[in-house]
Amino acid sequence: MSIVQIVTIIGSIPLFSLRTFLPAFLTALLLTYPEYFPGLEGVPAVSEEAFISRNWVLIVLGSLSLLEIIGDKNTDVRNLLKNAETYLKPIAFLAINLSLLDETSVEVLQEVQWAAFDPLWVVLAFGALMVHWLATLRRDFLDFLEDIDEDDNLFIGRITSWIEDSLVVFGFLLLIWTGIIMVILYATAIAFFVFIRKRYDKKLEEQKLKCFNCGEKNLPFAVKCVNCKKLQPQIYAIGIFGQKKEELIVNVEKHQLNLLSHRKCADCGNKLDSNRLFQNCHFCGNAHFQSPTVKEFIKNQDKKFYKIAGLSFLLGFVPVVGFLTSAVIANIHLFSPYRRYIPKGSSFLTKVFIKILTFLFFVVGIALGFIAAPVYIVLRYYIWKKKFQSRAGKSANFLSSAEKTTT
Template sequence: MSIVQIITIIGSIPLFSLRTFLPAFLTALLLTYPDYFPGLEDVPPVPEDAFISRNWVLIVLGSLSLLEIIGDKSTEVRNLLKNAETYLKPISFLAINLSLLDESSVDVLQEVQWAAFDPLWILLAFGTLFVHWLATLRKDFLDFLESIDEDDNLFIGKITSWIEDSLVLFGFLLLIWTGILMVILYATAITFFVFMRKRYNKKLEKQKLKCPACGEKNLPFAVKCRNCKQLQPQIYSIGIFGEKKKNLVSNIQKHQLNLISHRKCAECGNKLNSTRLFQNCHFCGNAHFQSPTVKEFIKYQDKKFYKLAGLSFLIGFVPVIGFLTSALMANIYLFSPYRRYISKGTSFLTKIFIKFITFLFFIIGIALGFIAAPAYIVLRYYIWKKKFTSRASKPHNFPSSVEKV
């Protein structure tokens, strides 16, 4: 294994942890057409008979990269591939470094100013495992962002995706020009992220409150202890992104309905993994939607709908901003509580239709926001409420231990 190959391995690790096919496509493009890259105009390309320079390889990798970039902007596609990516990325990384870097490719890379350091401690197996570890770390980070903005109402997912695309392109170019700097920058960023993650987990652990009856630690917005089911003396409110608020709960039933709207257990406050309406919490065993019931939850949402629809009429008189503000508030307070109980696959076509009507209402809302905003909220609320109530009557939403209500 040459020094060039070792530098390629160590430098491409963070790139492949972010994207599966884009780094591979950029590598193939560099070796086939180095004059496309700034500062490499005098570097000769690999021979035409080299595997990596074949047209079909470039077309396949380019097409897969484009599909990856587009698909990652969709919440449904991103969630579908999230678990598989932790294995696809190491495989892609290994294939590029074993198969695509043939002797003719290495000859070209020798002309590129890759920064070098001691290659003896760099192994390909280590690189593959490290890509898998970083990809898993990225998945955990995306899960955390999803817990904050599950339906991408604030476009956190899309913004993160565009940042990752930029990091791959920037990192690849930086690896060509000054590989050692690129490695240092990415290593620093990864270290900082791991540090912040541990700090966040410690903060969450500190927020937990001990049950006075059994000593079990519970979330600050838990109504009952997850272990002994004792009513907790201090129950903190939960924010719109699932965070702990400073004020204590005064109305327990309203607080439980708020927990349900975040797809959290109405008793222990932990996140429910399944989108089924009627399920048992895997932390405390509480039967979800037994109390409060589905009817009470819908009534709770309807009250918010009437208030927000009226408010949207008033703020709709403000051009553009009024409509956008109404749409954002409706996404967070009205639509997301229903969407969290609808599986991603079944809501895909619905979301495509909604995006189309959103665009139409936005055009109308530029001048007639006081009409477009309420109409938009009424139509979308009806669509998501209808899908939610239809799921409430389907048998697969009922575990054997829970009776249909």
């Protein structure tokens, strides 16, 4: 194994941990058409007999890369694929690096000025494991971002996706020109990310409060102890991103409704993994939507709706900005609490319809925002509320049938 291959394997690890097909397509494009890359005009292409340089391979990898880039901008597609990607990425990494072991490919790579360092015999199996580990780390980071902005109301997920696309392209070019610098930069970035994540987990643990009765540690916005179920004397409010606010609650029921709107347990405040309405919290065993009930939850959302609809009318007098501001506020406080309990796949067509609706009302809102903003919010609220009520009704009927069958 040559130094070039060692640098290639190590340097491509972070690229494949970010994207499955884009690094593979860029590698195939480099070997087939090196003259299209800056500074590599005099480098010969691989033989036409090489598997990676065949036209159909380039077309397939290019198409998959394009679909990957577009799909990653969609919250539903990203959530659907993020678990499978942790296995797909190591496979793509192995497939591409094994193809680079062909003599024709190695000869081309030798002509490129890859930066070298003392040979380190890195086996492909280790590289694949590293890709899997980094892809898992990326998935956990996306889960963390999803907790902050689950429906991408603030475009955090979309911005992150574009940054990842840029990092893959930039990292690939940097790997060609100065491989060792690229490896150092990405290793530093990964180390920094791990440090930040551990620091966040430590801070979250430090925020937990000991139960006055049993001494168990609870989240700062927990209403009852996760262990002994005693009502906690000190309960902090929860922010719009699920973070602890530096203020104590005065109304327990209102706070529990706020926890439900974040899809958190109304008692212990922990995140619920499933989007089912009626379920038991796997931390404290509390029956979800038993108290407060679904009707109380909808009633609370209706109160917010009247206030935000009125606010949107006033904001609508401010051209463009007013409409966008009212739309973001409604997304966070009105629509997301319902959407969090609706399966991603079942709401796909609804989201497509809403995107068309959003575009049309945005055009109208440029001049008539005071009309467009309230109407837009009323229609969207009605759509998500009806879907939530329908899901609640089906869940209740299912539970009722199950109880009858049991008895």
